[in-house]
Amino acid sequence: EAGVAQSPRYKIIEKRQSVAFWCNPISGHATLYWYQQILGQGPKLLIQFQNNGVVDDSQLPKDRFSAERLKGVDSTLKIQPAKLEDSAVYLCASSDPARGYNSPLHFGNGTRLTVT
Amino acid sequence: QKEVEQNSGPLSVPEGAIASLNCTYSDRGSQSFFWYRQYSGKSPELIMFIYSNGDKEDGRFTAQLNKASQYVSLLIRDSQPSDSATYLCAVKEAGGTSYGKLTFGQGTILTVHP
Numbered sequence: 740e741a742g743v744a745q746s747p748r749y750k751i752i753e754k755r756q757s758v759a760f761w762c763n764p765i766s767g768h769a770t771l772y773w774y775q776q777i778l779g780q781g782p783k784l785l786i787q788f789q790n791n792g793v794v795d796d797s798q799l800p801k802d803r804f805s806a807e808r809l810k811g812v813d814s815t816l817k818i819q820p821a822k823l824e825d826s827a828v829y830l831c832a833s834s835d836p837a838r839g840y841n842s843p844l845h846f847g848n849g850t851r852l853t854v855t
Numbered sequence: 856q857k858e859v860e861q862n863s864g865p866l867s868v869p870e871g872a873i874a875s876l877n878c879t880y881s882d883r884g885s886q887s888f889f890w891y892r893q894y895s896g897k898s899p900e901l902i903m904f905i906y907s908n909g910d911k912e913d914g915r916f917t918a919q920l921n922k923a924s925q926y927v928s929l930l931i932r933d934s935q936p937s938d939s940a941t942y943l944c945a946v947k948e949a950g951g952t953s954y955g956k957l958t959f960g961q962g963t964i965l966t967v968h969p
Contacts, residue, residue: 772957781859781943781959782899795956830898841887841906841947844957846898 741765743847745831751853757819760850764812764833770794772844773806773816774830782830788814789836821854828852857882859946861960868967874931876963878944881925887947888920888927889957894940902929902942934967941965 744763752758764771769790774782785804786796790811799806803822808814818825828851832844858881868874878888887906891899905911905918905927917930927946931938944960 774959779961781861781945781961784956784958787956841904843889843901843904844899846900849898 743831743833743845745829745847745850747850748848749851749853751855752821754823754854755820757817758821758852759818760816760829760831760852762814762816762831762847764814764831765835765845768833768835768845769811770834770836771808771814772830772832772834773814774832775827776830776849777827785816818852821852823854826852826854857885857946857948857958859944859958859960861942861944861963863961863963865964865966868934868965870934870936870967870969872934872967874934874938874965874967876929876931876942876944876965878927878929878960879925880927880944880946882946882948883922883925885925885946885948888918889945889947890916890918890929891943891945891959892940893943893962899943931965934965936967936969939966 771788773785776782785799786806787794788808806816828849830849831847834842860879889904890902893899903913905920911918915932919928941962943962945957948956
């Protein structure tokens with residue numbers, strides 16, 4: 740099966756600019772996650788979707804970050820305006836809840852964002 | 856904020872030795888525990904998960920869970936240089952509005968030297 744697709748792979752922007760990331764999960768995976776991984780740290784969950792509904796966005800900085808998952812498939816994550824501390828790898832993951840509570844997360848290759 | 860703590864390391868072991876990676880968690884209601892491996896510049900990949908107290912073995916990997924102590928570990932037997940990576944412990948919450956939410960620790964860097 741095709742894996743989780745993310746684009747772009749790399750992005751460099753200046754602070755206060757805006758940026759958007761795209762994710763296409765594995766076909767049929769109802770649950771989609773966006774994680775932020777700062778260098779040297781573990782991934783931090785930003786937002787979790789079940790189909791096109793938000794399950795958890797408690798750690799999403801909503802004053803600057805937004806995410807959507809129209810039609811319950813693809814998802815975009817946007818940052819506007821970006822800050823220096825947003826420099827990180829943004830990981831998209833998906834899972835199939837029909838496979839049970841312990842169904843694994845499958846990660847995409849991530850987008851490495853550098854804010855200068 | 857539910858926490859997952861790991862020794863950041865780095866942990867260095869000789870080839871052929873047993874590497875022991877540890878993780879503690881704060882939410883006593885957590886149900887499932889996962890170990891991911893992350894090579895430098897790559898995405899995390901699942902090694903194994905455990906949800907019952909005791910040991911679970913998969914090849915050279917053994918996960919150990921002690922819910923009373925809120926402690927989970929990963930043992931890697933016959934460590935190889937190719938095992939050199941960051942190992943991430945992740946804990947799944949017990950449900951509610953965050954069904955399936957996975958919280959990661961900061962990771963332990965493992966280096967296996969020849």
